[in-house]
Amino acid sequence: MLELDRLSRRYGDVVALDDLSFTVRPGQMYGFVGTNGAGKTTAMRIVLGVLEPDSGEVRWNGTPLDQDIRREFGYMPEERGLYPKMQVHEHLVYLARLHGVAGITAGKAASDLLEALALSERASDRIESLSLGNQQRVQLAAALVHDPTVMVLDEPFSGLDPMGVDSMAAVLRARVDAGAAVVFSSHQLELVERLCDAVGIIRAGHLVADGTVDELRGTAANRYRLEIGAPPGWTASLAAALPGLTVVENGQRSAVVELPPSTGDQTLLDAARALGPVHQFTPVRPTLADLFRSVVAEPAAAPAGPEKVEVA
Amino acid sequence: MSRPLSFREAATLVARREFGQRIRERSFFISLLITLGIIAVVVLLPRFTDFGTGSYDVALVGEPSGLQEAVSRQATVADVEVSFRPVSDADEAEQAVRDGDIDAYLDGDTVVVDQSLDSSLRAVLENAYSQVEGARALESAGIDPDEVSAALTSATLQTVTLDPDADERETRGGIAFFGTIVLFGQLITYSMWVAMGVVEEKSSRVVEVILATIPARALLAGKVVGIGLLGLVQLALIGGLGLVLASALGALELSGPMITPVLTALGWFVLGFAAYASLSAAAAARISRQEDLQNVTTPVNTLMMVSYFGAFYVFLNQDAAFAGVLSVVPPFSALIMPLRMASGDAAAWEVGLALALMVGLIAVLVVLAARIYEGAVLRMGAKVSLKDAWAARRRVSS
Numbered sequence: 048m049l050e051l052d053r054l055s056r057r058y059g060d061v062v063a064l065d066d067l068s069f070t071v072r073p074g075q076m077y078g079f080v081g082t083n084g085a086g087k088t089t090a091m092r093i094v095l096g097v098l099e100p101d102s103g104e105v106r107w108n109g110t111p112l113d114q115d116i117r118r119e120f121g122y123m124p125e126e127r128g129l130y131p132k133m134q135v136h137e138h139l140v141y142l143a144r145l146h147g148v149a150g151i152t153a154g155k156a157a158s159d160l161l162e163a164l165a166l167s168e169r170a171s172d173r174i175e176s177l178s179l180g181n182q183q184r185v186q187l188a189a190a191l192v193h194d195p196t197v198m199v200l201d202e203p204f205s206g207l208d209p210m211g212v213d214s215m216a217a218v219l220r221a222r223v224d225a226g227a228a229v230v231f232s233s234h235q236l237e238l239v240e241r242l243c244d245a246v247g248i249i250r251a252g253h254l255v256a257d258g259t260v261d262e263l264r265g266t267a268a269n270r271y272r273l274e275i276g277a278p279p280g281w282t283a284s285l286a287a288a289l290p291g292l293t294v295v296e297n298g299q300r301s302a303v304v305e306l307p308p309s310t311g312d313q314t315l316l317d318a319a320r321a322l323g324p325v326h327q328f329t330p331v332r333p334t335l336a337d338l339f340r341s342v343v344a345e346p347a348a349a350p351a352g353p354e355k356v357e358v359a
Numbered sequence: 360m361s362r363p364l365s366f367r368e369a370a371t372l373v374a375r376r377e378f379g380q381r382i383r384e385r386s387f388f389i390s391l392l393i394t395l396g397i398i399a400v401v402v403l404l405p406r407f408t409d410f411g412t413g414s415y416d417v418a419l420v421g422e423p424s425g426l427q428e429a430v431s432r433q434a435t436v437a438d439v440e441v442s443f444r445p446v447s448d449a450d451e452a453e454q455a456v457r458d459g460d461i462d463a464y465l466d467g468d469t470v471v472v473d474q475s476l477d478s479s480l481r482a483v484l485e486n487a488y489s490q491v492e493g494a495r496a497l498e499s500a501g502i503d504p505d506e507v508s509a510a511l512t513s514a515t516l517q518t519v520t521l522d523p524d525a526d527e528r529e530t531r532g533g534i535a536f537f538g539t540i541v542l543f544g545q546l547i548t549y550s551m552w553v554a555m556g557v558v559e560e561k562s563s564r565v566v567e568v569i570l571a572t573i574p575a576r577a578l579l580a581g582k583v584v585g586i587g588l589l590g591l592v593q594l595a596l597i598g599g600l601g602l603v604l605a606s607a608l609g610a611l612e613l614s615g616p617m618i619t620p621v622l623t624a625l626g627w628f629v630l631g632f633a634a635y636a637s638l639s640a641a642a643a644a645r646i647s648r649q650e651d652l653q654n655v656t657t658p659v660n661t662l663m664m665v666s667y668f669g670a671f672y673v674f675l676n677q678d679a680a681f682a683g684v685l686s687v688v689p690p691f692s693a694l695i696m697p698l699r700m701a702s703g704d705a706a707a708w709e710v711g712l713a714l715a716l717m718v719g720l721i722a723v724l725v726v727l728a729a730r731i732y733e734g735a736v737l738r739m740g741a742k743v744s745l746k747d748a749w750a751a752r753r754r755v756s757s
Contacts, residue, residue, distance in 0.1 A: 095571040096571060097567045097570060097571060098737070114573075114574065115363050117572070120571065122567070124564050124568060127563075128565035128566070128567050128568045129568075130559075131563065132380065133376075141372070141376055144372055145364070145372055145373075145572040145573055147363055
């Protein structure tokens with residue numbers, strides 16, 4: 048597994064990374080989210096050896112990374128990096144060969160990837176003649192062409208249309224299912240929520256939340272939206288009936304309530320029925336965006352030391 | 360599925376890409392065509408301007424006795440070639456002049472030409488005519504024609520050449536000087552290509568993708584070698600075509616002494632390029648945008664310009680002591696030594712010293728340039744100072 052262990056990096060007086068640690072397992076798609084300037088790109092560049100950390104290290108299966116291990120990594124930088132005048136297929140083969148893949152294998156891998164990304168017809172076009180979306184697909188192909196075991200992708204989905212997102216997500220998912228470890232950064236939180244097995248939220252160079260989306264939700268998951276055919280004030284009656292219940296939101300017709308951990312959802316439903324006909328009964332799950340906002344909005348003076356939830 | 364690449368394999372892959380991509384670029388062909396065009400003009404121009412020596416076709420109307428022999432004799436003395444064309448009468452001769460088949464014809468005491476009589480041919484014809492007429496006058500005055508003929512023949516000046524190789528040396532010097540211009544053009548163009556290539560990789564961030572796979576030094580080495588090879592191929596094409604063209608037109612004879620300067624120039628291109636390309640790459644690695652390129656490569660280009668003007672100085676003052684010094688001191692020797700070698704001025708020890716110093720300088724420059732390149736190439740944004748680039752932490756992985 049890929050371990051980032053207490054990475055720190057400063058640019059002059061600016062702290063880009065402050066004791067950043069997280070782990071990505073094989074067969075896991077890890078979403079890396081944070082505000083602009085939170086340190087996502089710095090962390091990824093350190094993983095790829097493009098940047099040195101001031102302290103801390105990155106390990107793969109317990110071994111500190113070196114050029115030989117990184118050969119098995121695929122990297123998609125945020126600012127896309129391809130030779131504009133090279134032909135698409137030729138470029139992919141070149142990158143694969145730099146990773147040490149033999150010529151024929153490289154050619155076939157490049158063709159297969161272009162087909163999976165619906166770019167076969169553009170294989171002999173120059174990169175610069177492609178649309179930005181297609182260039183981005185080629186960039187992903189460039190990160191995958193040597194069949195890496197670890198993929199580090201900086202904002203791979205930004206600027207893609209929904210079809211592009213789907214075809215890229217499918218390609219990535221296939222790699223993850225085959226045992227690769229993928230970590231990607233994104234601002235599209237609903238996409239991260241949909242695709243990722245685990246999520247890390249970074250703020251000011253420090254990881255403030257780490258785990259599956261369900262884990263991150265924690266107790267906040269125990270909320271329900273109710274609509275009951277009863278006169279106004281039914282929420283008070285409900286709260287009286289169920290000790291520990293809090294009313295989170297009280298609307299005109301419906302309300303959101305949060306249950307204490309000891310109370311089950313059927314108990315709530317029974318209590319609601321006792322008040323009148325139940326028209327709506329929906330578990331309310333906070334989205335990743337909700338979680339992100341609440342986590343990132345916390346005061347910057349975060350407690351020191353590792354506070355992350357380890358994904359075992 | 361994959362295995363680690365050795366430094367050499369990585370550099371070879373990079374070099375192949377550089378060579379293969381650039382040779383297909385239109386700009387390469389355009390620059391090649393322009394250079395070849397210049398060569399064609401330089402080689403062809405003397406053919407249209409040089410009337411000093413050459414060969415002439417003349418006709419002698421009425422075949423006056425002795426005139427043909429006299430003309431031949433004078434032609435030999437004047438070192439021009441005169442061939443005779445038989446004509447039946449003056450009309451035919453005139454037509455031949457008009458058509459440009461012959462340069463002139465003699466009819467009695469008149470020379471007829473189309474536009475103007477070339478000075479060499481005039482001298483030959485006038486001397487021959489006055490010789491024949493003088494002999495006839497003396498003969499009619501009762502003097503033995505054989506004695507007259509003997510006296511006149513022995514009255515030509517003999518020329519003794521103290522430096523019989525001068526002509527050849529001059530031709531070789533000319534080739535070398537022209538070669539210096541071409542060499543300078545190649546060095547400055549291809550060093551600039553290296554610099555532009557480095558910045559292109561930085562500005563497009565492709566360098567991050569590449570350096571996640573291979574060491575910075577392999578990328579640098581491959582780039583310099585690939586572009587250098589392309590420059591060498593182009594230079595060989597230029598040199599070869601120049602020689603073939605020149606020999607086909609009779610401007611020079613294709614022989615060992617004429618080919619050597621071209622080979623020398625190729626060798627010195629390799630050395631000069633190694634030095635200047637390393638400097639250019641190191642300079643270019645400090646910046647992230649093509650617009651800043653001029654700014655950082657100016658010192659390197661200035662060095663090349665100084666060499667170039669030095670070559671002019673040496674060409675005009677071949678015997679000056681300073682010329683000898685310039686031709687030995689690197690990196691100036693890269694442009695100046697081939698010039699002196701071709702003219703035959705350089706002693707063997709001078710050539711040896713120049714080579715040793717140049718190779719020594721290259722060894723130092725490559726080490727310095729590689730370190731600066733390595734320290735600067737992954738730093739995006741503002742220009743990286745030389746000090747920072749030098750002090751940059753080395754990559755643990757390489």
